[in-house]
Amino acid sequence: MQRKLIITAGLAVAMVGAGIAVATAAQAAVPTVNCPQVTVTVGVPARAQAEVDNNLRLLDQQINEANNRIASTVGQGGPDFIKNAILGPLKDKRFATINRIETAIERGAPRPNLNAEGLSACTLNQNGGAPAVTTPPAAQPGNNLGILTDTCETSRLQPHDGFQRGERCVSTEFGEVGGAANNPTLLITRAPQQVRRNQPFTLQISTRNLIRDRFLAAGQGGYYVESSVLQGGLVRGHFHTACRILDSTRRAPAPDPVPAFFVATEDSKGGATPDTIAIQVPGLAQAGNFQCSAWAGDGSHRIPMMERANQTPALDSVRIRVR
Numbered sequence: 001m002q003r004k005l006i007i008t009a010g011l012a013v014a015m016v017g018a019g020i021a022v023a024t025a026a027q028a029a030v031p032t033v034n035c036p037q038v039t040v041t042v043g044v045p046a047r048a049q050a051e052v053d054n055n056l057r058l059l060d061q062q063i064n065e066a067n068n069r070i071a072s073t074v075g076q077g078g079p080d081f082i083k084n085a086i087l088g089p090l091k092d093k094r095f096a097t098i099n100r101i102e103t104a105i106e107r108g109a110p111r112p113n114l115n116a117e118g119l120s121a122c123t124l125n126q127n128g129g130a131p132a133v134t135t136p137p138a139a140q141p142g143n144n145l146g147i148l149t150d151t152c153e154t155s156r157l158q159p160h161d162g163f164q165r166g167e168r169c170v171s172t173e174f175g176e177v178g179g180a181a182n183n184p185t186l187l188i189t190r191a192p193q194q195v196r197r198n199q200p201f202t203l204q205i206s207t208r209n210l211i212r213d214r215f216l217a218a219g220q221g222g223y224y225v226e227s228s229v230l231q232g233g234l235v236r237g238h239f240h241t242a243c244r245i246l247d248s249t250r251r252a253p254a255p256d257p258v259p260a261f262f263v264a265t266e267d268s269k270g271g272a273t274p275d276t277i278a279i280q281v282p283g284l285a286q287a288g289n290f291q292c293s294a295w296a297g298d299g300s301h302r303i304p305m306m307e308r309a310n311q312t313p314a315l316d317s318v319r320i321r322v323r
Contacts, residue, residue: 096160177307
């Protein structure tokens, strides 16, 4: 069964239960985003309906989040704060979401053209869209650091769409970073020095301050799309383990070959107390020197942020000789 949809995204409303909360006069003084209507005039295949509906809800959620951030950051940033920190990322998120709707429909019907590029940009409602803040840029911290950019608005690359593609600009905000004492750490506690070809072996991995319950499927558009989230001050995420062959032990390897072994661990365990997980490697078919590594990831696969620059990220590697 197929049905046609006309989607309206851009109404600045807050959903409360089954009703709609009307903005007060004080709230009306704060700008709200105004996004163009997105229209689907093609049939949506039944198997794509749930994914399309989820992305439609996400469009509304992105608008509500942008409005909430505008309201909560009044008085912060310079004259271009809303444009660079809110409208720019919102445009990129909408572009990726509309693309995902097109992709979902394409799996069971011809790919529609929803005009993602033209419908992604939003403007402001309120007094002609005037900025909510007027603090001069010179008064803002960080202006003397020589920052190259902090928004995809200045990039010539396409917006990242949540899939594993390079040559894109990721607009997802970094998200929450915990205190130094709560930052994740990781250690490979046991590994063989050498094994025979195709011989199974075990890597023992210990993590601390990592709640292993978040893993957005990268193959389904979950790559780099979620900001870092803390729970009780600890990062919610997972960790990866991979083994790759080294063609030399004197120079850095090429980054693009697929590793001989890779697995992500999201077992709904972990926390502030260190624990250890056994990773079973079924064997490596090629003889040579292998680098086996483990590294933590947040819900969207980035290595978790640290409070300070002089902390070691949550990663570790060992060398294993395959005979």
